[in-house]
Amino acid sequence: MTPIKGPGAAQTHDGTGLRVAIVHARWNEKIIDALVAGAKKQLLAAGVTEENITVETVPGSYELPIGVQRLYAASQVQASAGEGISASDLLSSSTTDLKSSPTTAPKKAFDAIIAIGVLIKGSTMHFEYIADAVSHGLMRVQLDSGVPVIFGLLTVLTEEQGLERAGLVASSGMHNHGEDWGSAAVELGVKRRE
Numbered sequence: 802m803t804p805i806k807g808p809g810a811a812q813t814h815d816g817t818g819l820r821v822a823i824v825h826a827r828w829n830e831k832i833i834d835a836l837v838a839g840a841k842k843q844l845l846a847a848g849v850t851e852e853n854i855t856v857e858t859v860p861g862s863y864e865l866p867i868g869v870q871r872l873y874a875a876s877q878v879q880a881s882a883g884e885g886i887s888a889s890d891l892l893s894s895s896t897t898d899l900k901s902s903p904t905t906a907p908k909k910a911f912d913a914i915i916a917i918g919v920l921i922k923g924s925t926m927h928f929e930y931i932a933d934a935v936s937h938g939l940m941r942v943q944l945d946s947g948v949p950v951i952f953g954l955l956t957v958l959t960e961e962q963g964l965e966r967a968g969l970v971a972s973s974g975m976h977n978h979g980e981d982w983g984s985a986a987v988e989l990g991v992k993r994r995e
């Protein structure tokens with residue numbers, strides 16, 4: 802029987818000219834790396850060029866909202882000043898450990914930002930508090946700023962669940978959820994321009 806749950810029929814949107822950032826946490830890197838690769842693969846497949854994809858990192862998922870907010874604000878300032886975004890621009894007086902790609906980015910603000918983190922439940926309530934704070938934080942950033950922020954926070958109870966949702970367990974039949982986020986970023990980026 803065809804599963805009911807899932808992202809629905811894939812839509813194709815032309816990502817040419819879009820500028821997209823991926824901000825990812827550095828906890829649980831094996832899963833993070835696969836999710837980021839999946840998102841990036843989908844962006845490139847939709848026509849987003851390599852130089853229009855900026856990847857930045859923050860220490861953990863709790864820093865995703867501030868990392869996304871600061872990156873988007875920096876891209877707006879740079880776009881209005883008609884300059885590209887260099888690593889030093891992004892790192893200057895950063896309250897977050899943003900480590901940017903070294904190349905100078907093109908002169909426009911981001912059309913969409915994908916926030917990626919992996920929270921794995923431990924034996925305390927830490928997981929719940931971070932998950933709740935980050936969910937509300939990312940939603941606030943996107944509504945306050947108007948830039949689509951794709952919710953790429955995996956909140957899993959076991960490492961296995963995380964590996965499955967990163968497409969790393971073939972026997973599970975689960976796909977890499979990062980690909981869904983890449984597609985969503987292109988769709989929202991395109992619709993934002995319409």
Ligand SMILES: O=c1[nH]c(NC[C@H](O)[C@H](O)[C@H](O)CO)c([N+](=O)[O-])c(=O)[nH]1
Pocket residue numbers: 826827828829860861862863864918919920921922923927931
């Ligand atoms: O991204 C994560 N951060 C985690 N903690 C760090 C947190 O996101 C902050 O970086 C830290 O609290 C400093 O603010 C995690 N756990 O604690 O389990 C986790 O599973 N995933």
